[in-house]
Amino acid sequence: MIYGKEVMAMKTNANTQKISLLKKLKRDRQLIVLLMPGLIFYIIFRYGPMYGLVIAFKKYSPFKGVAASPWVGLDNFIRFFSNSDFRILLRNTLLLGAYNLLWSFPITILFALLLNEVRHRTYKKLVQTVSYLPTFLSLVIICSMTIDILSPGGGLINKILNLLGMDSIYFMQDPRWFRTVYIASGIWAGMGSGAIIYLAALSGVDISLYEAARIDGCSRIKMIWHITLPSIMPTIVTMFILNTANIFRVGADKILLLYNPLTYEVADVFSTYLYRMAFTNHDYGYASAVGMFESVVCGIVLFVTNRISRKVTNESLW
Template structure:
């Protein structure tokens, strides 16, 4: 018995990793075609998402193009201290927070309402026409969208100002008035993304069991009551997941549209972290300082993502993880 005891105790321990490796290999062989299709996605994320993380080191260095990332002097948190002590910090923080918060509060419900209204349309041709026109702005670049906004709001020949003149009112230079910038930005964001984002909710609505609506009709429920008690609760998991994703990107306002629409007269309400990073990094070539500001913005976005996920799990029992 003593001679066989080591064999009995060590055998399963040695066989477990081998059997697990064989199981993994069988899955790889079985799904080899899908894995081959997935390789470009993996390469993309390695090159353009995880690879550039190495460059964040310059946020803690006095980066010099001639000395390189590793050869530059280490300064620690000096750039972060300089940014927090600058008068620009609180202005940028307030503008980014307000613009991101207002964008989330106004743009998030519109695709949900739009998808529900589209689902209620019974005339198929009219429904498809509305869907087509609502998707079109999503296929236009930010530059084209911004150019359309500038032309539409032009104080001399813009369509909106021409309408104001026809009503006997004075034209408004919307893009030069600080009080109008956030309204213009949010309204254009709703117009550009509402149709495309509604596709996800339409897909979720299509997955609802039709017998629930039939039962509602039998019980005498109106269309509004069925929307309230069947449609919205059924797509609530999708709403929560997208809300978490949107909340996480609330501080990650893209610089492109803001950069194309703002000007020195609207800096006080339009200047956000991303545009500040663009000016400091690319225009003033202060790479280390810009990297520190960008890293701070990313950390705030991560905190918002974790917070929104925790609130969603506590309120609705669902989260991203």
């Protein structure tokens, strides 16, 4: 008898939940309609292509298709890890990613803090606009401008060096300068757009805190250190976690536009190697294995960084 009552109660709860769910769907139908385009986009263009990961375990042929291509198991991964280029690719990827985080991340925050301290509204808007202009330029134009500025013949930098009595430097042909050029051009192109996020966070800081600190005799440096930075710390931590996850994911597009055979030894990374294997050697299965390895490592770094941040600063993405 008791068992029968429990079953009836469970059925009643299930029916109630169904009715409640239908009511919620009907109530929020407008929000669901607004959500659908983004949801459909992610399903088609983000989750749908994940089916292609099986290519990493096959000797893929475009003529046979994904299903008919023969399985090779982990052969593509074994071939990649045993390749003599693996250590070079790993070193170059980690160095470019780490240097980019080490310089670009704090410089962007510093620029936002300095811009926030400017009291002349017209000058502040002018500086912000000028710093944001490279965002409207394509990467091809950014790299072309970089090459022209560093040209040994008529480049601006070498002209200045010549005026100072120094010899021209072949920046784009010298492997020692490639990482510096890559990081510096990235800072110039992305500093303005990156600072917008921190300026938006700074706009939410309570002004009364600054007024109270000013009454207590705090200098502007102390107010930045004790009020501004702690107030935007959640934003800084979030951006740091996201940027740390990209240490292992150095984009191929910019490197392909800047590097040449003379700088391969310091410029060749996983993404450029993947590009050559896929579109030059047409070894799609092997290239997919390289890309899958890169993505898995990025995911691991993201989770580890998020966990460490949650324990150390009590701030995290999730």
